[in-house]
Amino acid sequence: MAIDTNLCVGCSDCVVACQVENNVPVGYARDWVVEVVEGTYPNLAIELRSERCNHCDNSPCVRACPTGASHYAEGGIVLVTPDECIGCAACIESCPYDARFTHPDGYADKCTFCIHRVQNGQDPACVAVCPTTCMTFGDMDDPNSEISKIVRSRKSKVLAAEAGTGPNIYYLTK
Amino acid sequence: MKEELIISGRMNPHIDPILNAWGWEIAFYLFVGGLSAGILFFSALFVLRKKENIYPTAVKLAPMFVPFFLILGLGALFIDLHHKIYFWRLYTTVRLQSPMSWGAWTLMIITPLSIAWAASFVKEIWPKFNWWNIKLLNTIEKIIIDNRRLLAWPLIIYSVILGIYTGILLSAFNARPLWNTSILGPLFLTSGLSTAAALIVWMSKSKLERNIFTKIDLLLIGIELFLITHLIMGFLAGGQVQVESAQIFLGGAFTTYFWVFLVMLGLILPAILEILELNDLHIPAFAPAILILAGGIIFRFLIVEAGQITRYLY
Numbered sequence: 001m002a003i004d005t006n007l008c009v010g011c012s013d014c015v016v017a018c019q020v021e022n023n024v025p026v027g028y029a030r031d032w033v034v035e036v037v038e039g040t041y042p043n044l045a046i047e048l049r050s051e052r053c054n055h056c057d058n059s060p061c062v063r064a065c066p067t068g069a070s071h072y073a074e075g076g077i078v079l080v081t082p083d084e085c086i087g088c089a090a091c092i093e094s095c096p097y098d099a100r101f102t103h104p105d106g107y108a109d110k111c112t113f114c115i116h117r118v119q120n121g122q123d124p125a126c127v128a129v130c131p132t133t134c135m136t137f138g139d140m141d142d143p144n145s146e147i148s149k150i151v152r153s154r155k156s157k158v159l160a161a162e163a164g165t166g167p168n169i170y171y172l173t174k
Numbered sequence: 175m176k177e178e179l180i181i182s183g184r185m186n187p188h189i190d191p192i193l194n195a196w197g198w199e200i201a202f203y204l205f206v207g208g209l210s211a212g213i214l215f216f217s218a219l220f221v222l223r224k225k226e227n228i229y230p231t232a233v234k235l236a237p238m239f240v241p242f243f244l245i246l247g248l249g250a251l252f253i254d255l256h257h258k259i260y261f262w263r264l265y266t267t268v269r270l271q272s273p274m275s276w277g278a279w280t281l282m283i284i285t286p287l288s289i290a291w292a293a294s295f296v297k298e299i300w301p302k303f304n305w306w307n308i309k310l311l312n313t314i315e316k317i318i319i320d321n322r323r324l325l326a327w328p329l330i331i332y333s334v335i336l337g338i339y340t341g342i343l344l345s346a347f348n349a350r351p352l353w354n355t356s357i358l359g360p361l362f363l364t365s366g367l368s369t370a371a372a373l374i375v376w377m378s379k380s381k382l383e384r385n386i387f388t389k390i391d392l393l394l395i396g397i398e399l400f401l402i403t404h405l406i407m408g409f410l411a412g413g414q415v416q417v418e419s420a421q422i423f424l425g426g427a428f429t430t431y432f433w434v435f436l437v438m439l440g441l442i443l444p445a446i447l448e449i450l451e452l453n454d455l456h457i458p459a460f461a462p463a464i465l466i467l468a469g470g471i472i473f474r475f476l477i478v479e480a481g482q483i484t485r486y487l488y
Contacts (some may be wrong), residue, residue, distance in 0.1 A: 010182075012181075027187065028187075029183075031180050033180070034179065039175065040175055054339045063273055064272055064274065066264055066272045066277075067275075082257075084263050086255050086257050086261050087253070087258070088255055088256045089188075089195040090274050092188075092195040093482070094347050094349050095349055098189050100189075101186040101188070102188065102256050106258070144234040158488055159488040163348060
């Protein structure tokens with residue numbers, strides 16, 4: 001997924017769309033918006049970022065999971081199987097993005113990249129709803145996909161690259 | 175100036191505003207796990223060295239407590255699980271990359287081993303004990319007693335794995351910079367051995383045994399102080415997030431707890447009391463023991479709590 005920080009206006013539509021699409025329990029959020037302000041008044045720079053699970057290539061949550069409930073689905077999306085999860089919170093402790101939480105029913109929960117929509121050829125709910133179309137979802141392994149072209153042609157960054165998890169959300173900055 | 179804020183109002187329970195996914199259950203388990211590992215280590219070691227009758231408290235009496243400690247620890251871990259009815263999933267898979275999977279399987283082996291080990295000494299401590307006067311159980315008891323030295327080897331190996339694992343469980347998480355140091359494994363193992371030695375000194379009635387375990391404990395406290403110094407030095411020489419982790423103990427939120435309750439009251443003061451004891455000053459045996467045991471549990475709570483407020487983002 002690529003997110004254009006210059007287009008994002010911080011409206012939180014992505015957060016609400018996710019909560020509705022995935023029936024996220026009240027009081028919980030699988031995605032969130034971060035505002036970064038740099039400089040001193042009046043010389044300020046602002047960056048807005050819609051954040052969620054990075055579906056890392058080297059996911060620490062998958063490594064930490066003692067039962068295999070956290071796993072890579074086809075295509076690299078990181079998922080949790082509720083019936084295999086014991087609710088030990090090791091994955092929550094292992095995530096440098098704090099993208100996971102314990103669902104009120106007891107299992108670990110997080111963004112699924114709306115895999116149920118992706119398998120039907122649709123974009124994740126957050127991408128589909130974004131009023132500024134700041135998000136692009138697709139296959140990074142395919143060099144001809146729209147997302148591959150965007151990430152190649154623009155300046156981008158990933159969050160906490162130094163944590164070594166191989167995150168898969170690219171924030172376009174220029 | 176740089177300020178990062180979540181503006182969409184995320185307030186996930188136990189994640190925001192600061193991570194608190196693991197509470198007292200984990201800290202308590204790490205403490206009793208380390209203490210049990212220490213007791214089993216000393217007991218098995220001195221059986222192998224044929225010193226059963228010179229150090230009776232360490233070899234025979236202290237292991238009586240271990241099954242209860244381990245069961246209490248396992249109980250705490252079970253309380254901590256949020257999806258309890260699926261706990262058996264731990265035992266349908268072996269996941270070599272997951273420290274928690276290692277821990278679950280180690281406990282699966284060492285808990286029955288510790289029960290068998292303790293049971294084999296019951297009649298030596300309480301000769302009139304006859305709760306299991308059943309032929310089958312008597313036969314099993316005899317087999318264990320006859321093969322005690324053989325059993326001591328796996329017990330030593332698994333006690334070291336258990337002791338070191340209590341640290342590795344935390345150090346494997348690179349998302350929490352304060353935990354992410356390989357010193358935590360040896361440090362928790364040393365601390366576990368030290369708390370076990372302190373408990374043995376407290377319980378022992380033999381002057382010779384008290385004397386030798388006080389010396390062992392002093393050595394272990396020395397190693398602990400050495401490892402703690404290296405822990406902080408390692409952080410200060412690390413990346414930005416690790417430097418910030420060390421600041422938690424160097425002026426940050428946990429400074430007083432760390433230096434006063436752990437280093438001064440939990441390590442240095444009991445070490446002074448033990449040195450005085452060795453020099454024939456009459457020091458009540460419970461005084462250094464309680465300080466060391468309290469220091470051990472405070473140490474686990476400190477690391478578990480402080481580690482969760484260290485992070486990469488925001």
